Amino acid sequence: MENPSIMSHVSLGTNDYAKAKSFYTAVLATIGASVIMEHADAAAFGKKFPEFWVQAPIDGKPAVTANGVHFGFWANSKQEVHEFYDTALKHGATGDGEPGPREEYGEPYYGCFLRDLDGHKIEAAFWDMEMEASLNNA
Numbered sequence: 001m002e003n004p005s006i007m008s009h010v011s012l013g014t015n016d017y018a019k020a021k022s023f024y025t026a027v028l029a030t031i032g033a034s035v036i037m038e039h040a041d042a043a044a045f046g047k048k049f050p051e052f053w054v055q056a057p058i059d060g061k062p063a064v065t066a067n068g069v070h071f072g073f074w075a076n077s078k079q080e081v082h083e084f085y086d087t088a089l090k091h092g093a094t095g096d097g098e099p100g101p102r103e104e105y106g107e108p109y110y111g112c113f114l115r116d117l118d119g120h121k122i123e124a125a126f127w128d129m130e131m132e133a134s135l136n137n138a
Contacts (some may be wrong), residue, residue, distance in 0.1 A: 011053040014118050015061030018042045020054045023091045030083040070121035078110050084124035085112040108132040
């Protein structure tokens, strides 16, 4: 079977690896992901393979955020979107868009936005396939 994804992985730099690993371990567990692989100052999260890396920058320079960049994670339900958001806030994230529909992304979209401990923008999104099917059959 061909892998449906076009991405192998993404890496996100952090200025406090231990805190970032703890944060993402808790937050990504809400969508069924865990640490798949780990090296010194680097952890890879995923469900079956290492898709999302959190690490100290290899060049030793401080990690910085990039304007216009964010990392989106799939949730399996609206409840998972809420759990992702609430868990992230509990572990030190800053809210940047409470869970809810964003019809500008399509009626079936339901998601949330946050800033992680380093200020990177992260998102959890649920795409309601049943709603999409009913809209297409209407």
